[in-house]
Amino acid sequence: DARVTQTPRHKVTEMGQEVTMRCQPILGHNTVFWYRQTMMQGLELLAYFRNRAPLDDSGMPKDRFSAEMPDATLATLKIQPSEPRDSAVYFCASGLPAGPNEQFFGPGTRLTVL
Amino acid sequence: SQQGEEDPQALSIQEGENATMNCSYKTSINNLQWYRQNSGRGLVHLILIRSNEREKHSGRLRVTLDTSKKSSSLLITASRAADTASYFCATDSNTGKLIFGQGTTLQVKP
Numbered sequence: 001d002a003r004v005t006q007t008p009r010h011k012v013t014e015m016g017q018e019v020t021m022r023c024q025p026i027l028g029h030n031t032v033f034w035y036r037q038t039m040m041q042g043l044e045l046l047a048y049f050r051n052r053a054p055l056d057d058s059g060m061p062k063d064r065f066s067a068e069m070p071d072a073t074l075a076t077l078k079i080q081p082s083e084p085r086d087s088a089v090y091f092c093a094s095g096l097p098a099g100p101n102e103q104f105f106g107p108g109t110r111l112t113v114l
Numbered sequence: 115s116q117q118g119e120e121d122p123q124a125l126s127i128q129e130g131e132n133a134t135m136n137c138s139y140k141t142s143i144n145n146l147q148w149y150r151q152n153s154g155r156g157l158v159h160l161i162l163i164r165s166n167e168r169e170k171h172s173g174r175l176r177v178t179l180d181t182s183k184k185s186s187s188l189l190i191t192a193s194r195a196a197d198t199a200s201y202f203c204a205t206d207s208n209t210g211k212l213i214f215g216q217g218t219t220l221q222v223k224p
Contacts, residue, residue, distance in 0.1 A: 004156075033211065043157075043202065043214040055210060061217030091156055100145055100164075101206045 004106035006092050010069045012112045018080040020082055021109045024090030031095040032075045033103060034060075034067055038088045046090075049075065082113045120203060120215040128223050133190040135218040137203030138183075144208040146179055148188050151200045151217070160188075162202075195224045 005024045033048040047057035052069040092104040116129040176189040204212040
C-alpha cells in the first residue's frame, strides 16, 4: 500500500528552535510538494520539486525556511529560527512523473511553536 | 493568491440528502480536481475533470465543469455520515502545481 509518509506527526517547540520535517514520497513519484495549512490562510504551497530540483519556492519565507531533497526518497523542510506564527499543519504531497497532476498527500506534521 | 473560491464555506445536511459544492476560478485551466480532507488527515484525491470535459461521474460523485463561467460543482448524492469532511477544489493550469480553494466544510447528520 504505497503512501506518502511524514515525520514527526506532531512537534511542539519553543520560539527560536530549529524544526526539521521529513517526507518520504511514494516510490516512483518525481514531484514533491510542501504545503502549509492554517485556518486563516487555508492551504498554501510553499515549495515544489521535480526530479529533486526545486522548481518553485516562491511561497516560502526565504529568511527562515529551506526545503531540500537529499535523495529521491527524502524531502526535508526546515525552519530556523521558528516563530509562533509558523504554527500550522505542514503537508507533503507527491505526484506521478507523467499524466494529470494528481497529488498524493501525507498525513501532515502538526507544528506548534510556543 | 487563491485560484479557487468555493461556496458555501459550510454546509450541513441530513443523511440521505444530496450535497452540492461550487468552485470558481480565475485563469484558464488544464484540469480541475476535487479533494476531500477528513479532520486531522491529509487530502485525498476524489476526481479529476479535464478542461474539455463537461461532466464526470464516480460512484456517488458527480462533477461538472463550465469553462465559459470558470466554475465547477461537486454533487454528492445520497450522503452518508462518513461523507462529513472538508472538500477542496484545485486547479491545474499546466504550471506543474495545483492551486487550492479555501474549501467547503460538509457535515452530514445521521
